[in-house]
Amino acid sequence: MELKQLQTIKNILTEGSYLKAAEKMGYAPSTVTLHIQQLEEELGIKLFEKTGRRMHLSKEGDFFWMNAKLLLEHADTFKKVMDNFVTGQMGHVRLGIISTIGRSLFIPKIIAFCKEYTNIRLTFELSSSEVITQKILDNQLDIGIGFAPSTNLNLLFEPLCLEPMELLLPIGHPLAKKDKLSLHDLSDENLILTESYCSYRNEIDKQFSASGIPIKSMIQINDGRTIIQFVQAGIGCSILPIAAIEPVPEMTVRRKLVNTEFGLMIGVIRKNKQLEKASERLYNELLYDFKKTKTSKY
Known part of the structure; x- marks a missing residue:
């Protein structure tokens, strides 16, 4: 039969x-x-x-x-x-997004995708770019939105937008009275930094090293919200992505550092191979959306 x-x-x-x-x-x-x-x-x-x-x-x-x-x-x-x-109307997408900028910029786009493609199952997590990259390598995630991975990992990275970083100070800090600040103003300041393997920390280290200024750091914390709490308490100052300090937290002041371009390029990370159609659809829609608008929140 x-x-x-x-x-x-x-x-x-x-x-x-x-x-x-x-x-x-x-x-x-x-x-x-x-x-x-x-x-x-x-x-x-x-x-x-x-x-x-x-x-x-x-x-x-x-x-x-x-x-x-x-x-x-x-x-x-x-x-x-x-x-x-x-055709990508049904399937399972496993997605990871960096936690700092993900909430403000990318989550609304993912929500819109889920509303349009109701038959696509989504596994979604917020994490660090390093964790997301490793999970893509381990086949635990299909797509990641984060910072450019190491070139020797054989992953594809398609840039989307720049994530700027600025200085966060306690409201009563002497430097808070100045409108223009540079890295030289921070040479004797106690900086509260993220852990050494973090992409933000690497960017900060690179900028200070290029300027020939040593970093004075007595405290390292692996959580952005906790760093903000320490700044609010007057323990020190920090350089953080704007997404993490917008709106400006209470009892703090935000300042842009002059003569320094603090920022990290954010993009879509994936393996260099064909994705499942549903994942391929989300990947292409993210690229199309950003290339169409060519704008970011910042």
Whole structure:
């Protein structure tokens, strides 16, 4: 028994004759007749009887069809599912986004994607760029939004936007009274920094090293919100992404550092291979959206 034979029965019942069924299916009438003959021989029953000009199921054929049509319905449903999967209308996307800028810039776009493609299942997490990159390498994530990974990891990175960084000071700090600050103003300041492997920390180290200024850091914290709390308490100052300090936290002042371009390029990270269609759809929509607007919140 084959699905095409069941489809033939369905069309005969709908159209009322072998001839009209053949026309609808684009078959020769002899092909339709052959389908029915083969199935009748396999089952050992007579499927159809002719009443007037229309073909009707026999008693045995009616019993057969009452059960067999469920197979056809399941097959049709399965075909629709596979069509949706192949075209990216259905599937499973595993996505990671850096936690600082993700909440303000990318999450609204992901929400809009989920509303449009309701049959796509999403596994979504906020984390550091380093963790996201490693999870892509370990096949735990399909797509990541973060900073450019090391070139020796053989990952694709498509730039989207720049994430600027600025200085955050306690509101009563002497430097808070100055409108323009440079790295030289921070040479004797206690900086509260992220851990040494963090992309933000690497950018800060690079800028200070290029300017020949040593960093005075007595405190390292691996959580941006905790860093802000320490700044609010007057323990020291910090250089953080704008996304993490907008709006400006209470009891703090934000200042741009002159003659220094603090910032990290954010982009989409993926493996250098074909993605599942649903993941490929989200990847392409993110790129299209940013290239179309060519703007960012900042």
